[in-house]
Amino acid sequence: QPVPVIAIDGPSASGKGTVAARVAEALGFHYLDSGSLYRLVALAALKAGLAESDPRVVDIARHLPAAFEAGVVRLSGEDVTDAIRSEACSVMASKVAARSEVRDALLDRQRAYRRPPGLVAEGRDMGSVVFPDAGTKVFLTASVEARAERRYKQLMEKGLPANIDSLSQDLRERDERDASRPVAPLKKLPDATELETSEMTVDQAVSFVLDLVGAKG
Numbered sequence: 001q002p003v004p005v006i007a008i009d010g011p012s013a014s015g016k017g018t019v020a021a022r023v024a025e026a027l028g029f030h031y032l033d034s035g036s037l038y039r040l041v042a043l044a045a046l047k048a049g050l051a052e053s054d055p056r057v058v059d060i061a062r063h064l065p066a067a068f069e070a071g072v073v074r075l076s077g078e079d080v081t082d083a084i085r086s087e088a089c090s091v092m093a094s095k096v097a098a099r100s101e102v103r104d105a106l107l108d109r110q111r112a113y114r115r116p117p118g119l120v121a122e123g124r125d126m127g128s129v130v131f132p133d134a135g136t137k138v139f140l141t142a143s144v145e146a147r148a149e150r151r152y153k154q155l156m157e158k159g160l161p162a163n164i165d166s167l168s169q170d171l172r173e174r175d176e177r178d179a180s181r182p183v184a185p186l187k188k189l190p191d192a193t194e195l196e197t198s199e200m201t202v203d204q205a206v207s208f209v210l211d212l213v214g215a216k217g
């Protein structure tokens with residue numbers, strides 16, 4: 001019996017991270033925030049002053065000195081939990097993520113999260129590429145307006161600079177880049193259940209996913 005996987009894919013700032021983490025907690029499953037890996041590659045590239053097309057970005061992805069513990073994300077030991085969420089890093093992440101060599105370099109690392117009793121994995125290609133045999137696949141979306149609003153609140157809470165119009169604009173561009181790229185584009189799979197959360201609370205979205213998992217036994 002393979003270790004069960006719940007794959008939650010969706011666009012930026014759709015709330016899939018919060019929902020996935022809560023579902024993992026409720027089930028006692030492991031949790032993979034695959035976007036944070038792309039964000040870490042992006043941050044390391046930015047720190048090294050590399051363009052997204054630089055071959056050295058692939059080496060960074062292969063040997064990413066990342067560590068996750070108790071809600072803290074580290075890059076070479078440095079706490080970068082907030083740094084990887086900046087807009088500059090978000091934009092760079094979606095650029096490095098468009099490179100197939102970068103994606104390949106992160107594949108084994110992501111699959112290693114599949115350990116008993118189970119995994120909740122969130123990103124863009126969890127159901128399509130990384131865990132195509134996932135027993136539950138959810139495509140979690142929300143309108144650009146709702147997502148820009150959520151991101152704005154997150155940034156404000158962290159005391160980071162934020163502007164709602166430029167956030168909406170960045171989201172649109174990032175959606176476009178993530179959905180139109182040739183490798184692992186973001187799309188709703190035929191075997192995924194769509195969950196539109198613009199008008200939903202986090203609790204409602206979490207219940208929906210847990211019901212879906214329960215229904216599949």
Ligand code: C5P
Nearest residue numbers: 012034035036038093094097123124125
């Ligand atoms: O989900 P999050 O917004 O943190 O992801 C940051 C970027 O990483 C996305 O814009 C996307 O381009 C990329 N990504 C990806 N595949 C994943 C997760 C994230 O391409 N599975």
